Amino acid sequence: AQAGQHYDALEETRTIPAGASSTTIPVRVHRLELEDETVYTLRLELVETEDFRLGVIEGRAVSVCFTNRLDQPDWWTELSHWLGEYNVRKYQKFIELWGSPITKEDIEENKYAILRVFKEVKLYFEENPVYGVTFPDVEWPV
Template structure:
């Protein structure tokens, strides 16, 4: 009987020790702790509508354990040494965010400004975020203390574009293709070009009329266009 009691006491001790593990030092210390549950998020402007000037990537920050007992503040900074995006490419990231009461997740907003993101091939920019301790939170696992937001603005010229560029849509400019995809409902393939030519030309006409109404985009077209379909 004593042997059984001894085993139960030992098991209880092991269980208590296991329950106390937390943080880098391995034990609970009555602090709320936070981390990034996702270490990388990507956004591509390339195929988005012409009118989309900005986009906000919401980077989640999560509590280890119980929900927040009240609205609680998390400190965050941009690691400028690791960030490749220029300051003009994104809105200043707040140094403090809130995890609401009874929640385990808050978000760091990273607003990207499209006109300041170059559209060169294979050019991807990044903003690197770093969590910092605050009066409300200690830091969680070290692997979750940094998160990277990557973004680009490149849109490749479709292979069919050259076919009728001197007749209808002019030289390739990504804004034209973005508007055509918006009207079409998605990317336009070579098969679409071959088998859905009437629809494609009508979409090109609608795109052309849009940019005639918005000359501020500076789109170039052939001097004389005869649209064969109404």
């Protein structure tokens, strides 16, 4: 991944607060600059300083991988009776309406709210057949 092109450049150095065993480094990815089938990697390394001694070698670096693909989530089959086959456009539209991707835990806690939003997705694609996105012809519980 190229700083400034694929993600916002990070500070060259970052200080971990005294006594802390972890820190968070936000990374803003430029999705519109990513190719769909490419996996991008950003490598972050810890560097020893006068005030910071490194531990085991294995914990000195981490690679963060990201892509622009929106693969079928694990939970899709659980809702496939209503959603049908996975289609990236279905899930993209859902994320747009819901506000974020969801997890299997979200479905366990909010199944019917999620299905209501997917029903809106279904209606959208019925009104916009140019995309060729279809859903099964079944009764919805919402």
